[in-house]
Amino acid sequence: MWRELFVRILNGVTTYAEWFIQKLDALGRMGFTPISKMTAAIRILTHGISADLCDEYIQISETTVVESLKRFCDAVIVVYAGKYQCTSNEEDIARLLREGEERGNLGMLGSIDCMHWEWKNYPTGWHGTHRGRNYKPTLILEVVASKDLWIWHAFFGMAGSNNDVNVLDHSPVFNSLINKHATKI
Numbered sequence: 660m661w662r663e664l665f666v667r668i669l670n671g672v673t674t675y676a677e678w679f680i681q682k683l684d685a686l687g688r689m690g691f692t693p694i695s696k697m698t699a700a701i702r703i704l705t706h707g708i709s710a711d712l713c714d715e716y717i718q719i720s721e722t723t724v725v726e727s728l729k730r731f732c733d734a735v736i737v738v739y740a741g742k743y744q745c746t747s748n749e750e751d752i753a754r755l756l757r758e759g760e761e762r763g764n765l766g767m768l769g770s771i772d773c774m775h776w777e778w779k780n781y782p783t784g785w786h787g788t789h790r791g792r793n794y795k796p797t798l799i800l801e802v803v804a805s806k807d808l809w810i811w812h813a814f815f816g817m818a819g820s821n822n823d824v825n826v827l828d829h830s831p832v833f834n835s836l837i838n839k840h841a842t843k844i
Contacts, residue, residue, distance in 0.1 A: 665697075668697070668735070669693060669694065669697055671734070671735075671738040671739065672693070672697060672731060672734040672735065672738065673693050674738070675734045675737055675738050676730050676731075676733070676734045678726070678730050679693040679696055679697065679727075679730065679731075679734075680693060681693060691719055691723060695717050695718075695719055696719070696723070696727040696731070697727070697731060698717055699713040699717050699719050699723075699724045699727050699728070700724075700727045700728040700731035700732075701731075702716070702717075703724070703728050704728070707779075707780040710724040710725050710728070746811075747811050751811070752768065755768045755805050756768065758805060768803070768805070770803070770804060770805075771801065771802070771803045771812075772801070772802060772804075773799050773800065773801045773802075774799070774800050774802075775797040775798075775799055776797060776798050776799070776800045776815075777795055777796070777797050778796040778797055778798050781796040798815045799815065800813065800814070800815055801813070801814045801815075801830050802814075812831075814830045814831060
């Protein structure tokens with residue numbers, strides 16, 4: 660992760676959740692730094708490791724790591740949901756249509772595609788339910804993105820016989836059109 664991005668997220672999280680701010684503990688010693696708490700949460704989310712592995716790597720107790728993960732997720736949702744988890748508005752759609760027109764794709768918002776994403780640490784109890792190519796466990800990721808990689812839809816396919824058509828059938832991408840909730844443009 661880029662340092663600037665990490666620091667920006669850290670500032671947003673510490674502004675919302677005072678729990679991340681370094682304080683004195685019961686013995687009068689300085690507690691864990693916000694950087695170490697956030698690093699533990701991000702390592703769990705990105706690498707799928709258990710909380711007790713952070714104890715060895717970052718030297719934080721397992722209970723603090725679990726609490727860091729919960730509070731980090733809550734803070735990210737509150738701080739960034741308005742900007743990054745919003746549906747596209749008329750202005751966004753007009754911009755995407757203009758970009759598509761410039762490239763010779765009239766009326767095209769973006770490109771929808773499906774890819775098999777190998778699931779490295781999948782639960783062994785689900786053995787066989789997510790078999791993909793080369794008999795490795797995979798999930799199918801469906802994404803709609805514009806040329807500048809603005810991802811405005813992402814959906815992981817369900818377990819079972821997944822191909823692009825089945826994922827598209829289960830996907831919520833067309834629900835707003837069917838239910839007449841789509842932005843008018």
